[in-house]
Amino acid sequence: MKKIQNYVTGQWMEGKGQGVPMFDAITGEVVGLSDTEGLDFAEILHYGRTIGSEKLRKMTFQERGNMLKKLALYLVKKKADFYEISYRTGATKIDSWIDIEGGFGNLFANASLRKLFPNQAYHVEGDPIDLSRGGRFMAHHIMVPKRGVAIHINAFNFPVWGMLEKCAVNWMAGVPAVVKPATNTSFLTEAVVREIITSGILPEGALQLITGSARTILDTVESQDVVTFTGSASTGRLLKSHKRIIEESVPFNMEADSLNASVLGEDAIPGTPEFDLFIKEVRNEMTVKCGQKCTAIRRIIVPQDLVEDVQIALGKALEKITIGDPRLKEVRMGALVSKDQVTEVKDRVQELAKTASIVYGDLDKIETIGADAKKGAFLSPILLREDHPFKNLSVHETEAFGPVSTIMPYKNLDEAITLAQMGKGSLVSSIATNNDRIAKEYVINAASHHGRILVINRDMAKESTGHGSPLPNLVHGGPGRAGGGEEMGGMRGIKHYLQRTAIQGTPTTLTEITGIYQQNATYKEAEQHPFKYHWEDIQPGMSLKTHNRTFTDTDIINFANLTWDHFYAHTDITSLDGSIFEKRTAHGYLIISAAAGLFVYPNKGPVAANYGLEECRFLRPLYHNDTVYVRLTCKQKVDRDVASAEHPSGIVKWYVEVFDALNDELVAFATILTMVQKKQQVFVEMTEDKINDCLSKLTDNVKPKWGIMTPQHMIEHLEFTYKIASGEIQDFEVATPEKILEKVHASLYNYEKFPKNTNFPLLEKDKLEDLKHPDLATAIEKFKAQREKYLEYFKDRPDAKLNNMVFGELNRYEWYLLERKHLNHHFEQFGLI
Numbered sequence: 001m002k003k004i005q006n007y008v009t010g011q012w013m014e015g016k017g018q019g020v021p022m023f024d025a026i027t028g029e030v031v032g033l034s035d036t037e038g039l040d041f042a043e044i045l046h047y048g049r050t051i052g053s054e055k056l057r058k059m060t061f062q063e064r065g066n067m068l069k070k071l072a073l074y075l076v077k078k079k080a081d082f083y084e085i086s087y088r089t090g091a092t093k094i095d096s097w098i099d100i101e102g103g104f105g106n107l108f109a110n111a112s113l114r115k116l117f118p119n120q121a122y123h124v125e126g127d128p129i130d131l132s133r134g135g136r137f138m139a140h141h142i143m144v145p146k147r148g149v150a151i152h153i154n155a156f157n158f159p160v161w162g163m164l165e166k167c168a169v170n171w172m173a174g175v176p177a178v179v180k181p182a183t184n185t186s187f188l189t190e191a192v193v194r195e196i197i198t199s200g201i202l203p204e205g206a207l208q209l210i211t212g213s214a215r216t217i218l219d220t221v222e223s224q225d226v227v228t229f230t231g232s233a234s235t236g237r238l239l240k241s242h243k244r245i246i247e248e249s250v251p252f253n254m255e256a257d258s259l260n261a262s263v264l265g266e267d268a269i270p271g272t273p274e275f276d277l278f279i280k281e282v283r284n285e286m287t288v289k290c291g292q293k294c295t296a297i298r299r300i301i302v303p304q305d306l307v308e309d310v311q312i313a314l315g316k317a318l319e320k321i322t323i324g325d326p327r328l329k330e331v332r333m334g335a336l337v338s339k340d341q342v343t344e345v346k347d348r349v350q351e352l353a354k355t356a357s358i359v360y361g362d363l364d365k366i367e368t369i370g371a372d373a374k375k376g377a378f379l380s381p382i383l384l385r386e387d388h389p390f391k392n393l394s395v396h397e398t399e400a401f402g403p404v405s406t407i408m409p410y411k412n413l414d415e416a417i418t419l420a421q422m423g424k425g426s427l428v429s430s431i432a433t434n435n436d437r438i439a440k441e442y443v444i445n446a447a448s449h450h451g452r453i454l455v456i457n458r459d460m461a462k463e464s465t466g467h468g469s470p471l472p473n474l475v476h477g478g479p480g481r482a483g484g485g486e487e488m489g490g491m492r493g494i495k496h497y498l499q500r501t502a503i504q505g506t507p508t509t510l511t512e513i514t515g516i517y518q519q520n521a522t523y524k525e526a527e528q529h530p531f532k533y534h535w536e537d538i539q540p541g542m543s544l545k546t547h548n549r550t551f552t553d554t555d556i557i558n559f560a561n562l563t564w565d566h567f568y569a570h571t572d573i574t575s576l577d578g579s580i581f582e583k584r585t586a587h588g589y590l591i592i593s594a595a596a597g598l599f600v601y602p603n604k605g606p607v608a609a610n611y612g613l614e615e616c617r618f619l620r621p622l623y624h625n626d627t628v629y630v631r632l633t634c635k636q637k638v639d640r641d642v643a644s645a646e647h648p649s650g651i652v653k654w655y656v657e658v659f660d661a662l663n664d665e666l667v668a669f670a671t672i673l674t675m676v677q678k679k680q681q682v683f684v685e686m687t688e689d690k691i692n693d694c695l696s697k698l699t700d701n702v703k704p705k706w707g708i709m710t711p712q713h714m715i716e717h718l719e720f721t722y723k724i725a726s727g728e729i730q731d732f733e734v735a736t737p738e739k740i741l742e743k744v745h746a747s748l749y750n751y752e753k754f755p756k757n758t759n760f761p762l763l764e765k766d767k768l769e770d771l772k773h774p775d776l777a778t779a780i781e782k783f784k785a786q787r788e789k790y791l792e793y794f795k796d797r798p799d800a801k802l803n804n805m806v807f808g809e810l811n812r813y814e815w816y817l818l819e820r821k822h823l824n825h826h827f828e829q830f831g832l833i
Contacts, residue, residue, distance in 0.1 A: 005211065007209040008210065019033025023184070023339070024088045027376060031187050041210075044208055047208070052203065056174045057121060061113075062114045062639045069107070069108065071196065071199065072107035075195060089159065089188060090290065090337055092331060098161065099159065100192075102158075102469075107168045111168075113491060128140050137504070137505075138505070140502075141500055141501065143498035145174030146498065148175065149177065150175050151180070151221065151227045152179045153227070154179065156185045157289060159181050163192070165472070166228055169497065173494045181211065223248045226250070227253070236256045240252050252485075254483030256483035257481075258426040259298045259426060260295055260429060261297070262300060262432070262467060263302075267435045270309050272434065274457055277432055282314060283321070284466065287318075287333045290333055291405075295469070295470060296405075297405050297467060298399055298405055301420060302409060303409070315383065318361070321381060323368050324371045328369060336379055344401070345404060346379070349382055350363075351398050352394055352404075354394065355394060356406055357385050365380065383406075383407065384406040386407070390415075413438060420450070424480045426450050427482045428478070473489065474489060475487070475489035506521075511540055516540055517633055532601060533606060535637065536678060537679075538652055538676065540635060543634070546599050546630040548627050549594055551626055556571075559590040565587055569581045595658050595670075606676050608646070614672075616668075622668075628660060638653065645748070648677070649675050651675060680751055683820050683821065694823075698780070699776070707757055707829060712779050714829070718783055719782050721822065722783070723786060726786065726790040730802065732803070732805055735805050736807070745814075760805075
């Protein structure tokens with residue numbers, strides 16, 4: 001029998017015991033054996049803290065984010081294999097989509113958060129804090145990666161999403177993970193981890209997998225570790241009270257089962273869109289993943305006079321749910337994860353049925369399509385009705401973790417809120433209402449007991465992600481019974497794996513530590529105008545002091561007429577009595593505009609564009625005949641992604657200080673953002689002299705570093721492309737599909753080399769064309785002549801555009817970019833550069 005392996009300490013390992021069988025939820029067949037006997041959990045954790053942590057925490061947030069994006073793109077290509085395995089957990093295609101592609105979505109979402117963090121390995125949080133009158137002693141907060149390992153103990157219901165929604169966060173923080181999925185679906189987790197390891201995208205030690213029992217894994221946790229748990233409240237409490245967790249003060253995040261409630265608003269009567277949406281939402285939450293979701297609706301709270309209507313409507317909706325082999329298109333609900341889980345759910349339903357009535361479904365009868373109901377872990381949806389929810393408390397205390405939910409009545413909104421709160425803490429609640437007053441009243445009063453609340457109405461229905469869908473940028477967790485924890489939540493989630501530390505010192509010292517210029521820090525006078533530097537060469541603190549400028553009456557009046565801003569302080573000096581202004585006052589934005597005029601470098605250079613304004617303050621008025629000067633100082637650098645037709649660039653935040661030239665008093669400040677190009681250090685510029693120098697090294701005996709071309713084949717290929725670039729050959733179709741042409745076209749602007757062994761559209765793969773010239777020397781002369789024709793063509797027609805077979809329509813500058821990439825590619829291929 002096949003054993004499901006563990007990936008620990010850099011290798012795939014089988015346990016040394018007999019193993020525990022895992023079953024196909026549909027057929028009951030054994031999928032494999034889970035075995036962790038012989039694993040050294042202390043060594044596994046140590047490996048993560050040393051090998052994994054050492055590499056991850058030294059990466060910048062941008063590097064970690066790009067790593068997650070690359071991993072997500074890789075896994076998406078493998079998803080078909082995961083879907084096939086997922087069917088064996090009882091999941092339908094929709095169920096699997098939530099688990100598999102929902103997990104990948106967490107990687108993508110967390111990858112995008114890199115844009116919110118500085119371009120370094122640690123985070124600078126919040127605003128600086130001035131601790132002195134003289135401005136020479138201050139404080140800030142930084143957040144650095146914990147030097148431990150994240151231990152994720154996960155539930156059976158989401159073997160992929162449950163892993164990736166947590167790992168994406170700790171990886172972004174720079175912390176490695178040890179994943180312990182629930183045993184009965186760990187075979188799917190193992191398949192995904194195997195692909196992750198095969199990809200080689202993560203640094204070694206960033207991910208380890210334990211597929212079976214790990215009872216002693218918490219015995220050696222340390223204070224720098226983080227433990228997360230998803231599962232039953234009882235197991236969570238047991239783990240949270242572990243002696244080692246308490247002794248080492250190890251952060252422990254628990255997300256436990258919760259009795260989530262959905263409320264039907266009093267206005268949502270039958271016939272309204274909200275009533276229909278409510279029925280659909282409850283049906284979905286009962287049947288998606290067979291109700292095996294921590295966010296599923298367990299309590300259906302409805303106005304007392306609508307109980308019958310809801311019961312009938314839900315019964316009709318559930319009647320349409322077909323159950324069976326999830327591979328079949330006509331099947332809407334698969335199986336529970338195991339027969340043991342079926343037994344567990346039935347036991348819980350019987351507890352609920354001591355006071356509540358089963359109004360839909362049967363614990364012992366079920367019809368299935370394409371599957372044997374006796375062999376698989378099948379169960380009918382069960383709808384109960386509890387008419388006395390304030391008296392019979394079992395409905396607020398007992399969770400049947402399956403396709404089970406209970407209807408209960410309320411008399412007024414206060415009762416509905418109280419019933420929702422009686423769950424003693426839930427992950428999520430929802431209310432269906434088109435009355436915003438009702439929505440506000442419910443949300444404000446129910447929020448204390450819930451981690452998330454969804455308001456359902458007709459206006460958001462088409463775009464809603466639903467009651468049961470936690471989202472990467474929203475917190476997932478809840479108070480009380482739900483565990484009292486919190487995960488995901490965008491930047492908030494990442495910070496759970498970072499240590500927050502207050503730092504104190506001079507502004508100059510803290511500028512160096514934070515990588516962000518702090519006010520009153522020593523300026524680093526630039527050797528040339530800062531706008532002449534590329535992004536890589538600009539450093540926080542780099543500064544320029546400008547010349548002076550005097551504001552005249554004419555300046556102020558002209559600016560008022562230009563902008564139509566005729567505020568009295570600028571244009572009517574007879575109205576200044578009783579105001580804060582003494583004389584004709586310069587517009588605030590005239591001050592900022594004039595400041596820009598003083599600090600901007602006019603010539604073309606690395607600064608590509610103004611990107612925005614982050615903050616702007618005017619500390620006192622400036623009057624006519626006042627003279628100012630400006631300090632332009634690099635405050636911070638932020639990396640950015642470039643996907644469109646523009647060169648790689650980053651954002652520079654400039655701290656602009658406007659001073660009164662008479663007394664050096666700071667009168668205004670702002671933070672402006674510019675887009676600054678990065679250096680092009682990849683490609684050699686292909687001037688005529690450089691081309692001749694390269695070709696002088698080319699002989700028939702030179703062998704390519706890749707590909708099958710001979711030197712003459714390469715030269716004749718280049719000659720042909722120049723015929724396209726000079727307009728001689730244009731009778732062809734662009735080979736790149738329209739849907740990706742824009743992206744391919746934009747790639748001309750990046751600084752990435754062409755991949756080796758790239759196929760030219762008109763050339764047959766792995767086959768050389770017949771040579772057209774008698775020898776290499778002749779071919780080189782023809783190549784040079786054709787290049788001259790290309791240059792002359794665009795010299796005479798600077799605005800012309802010509803098609804390229806791969807990149808589509810190109811202008812003169814884009815042909816230059818293509819030429820530079822193309823010649824570098826082939827000259828490197830033959831060792832000429």
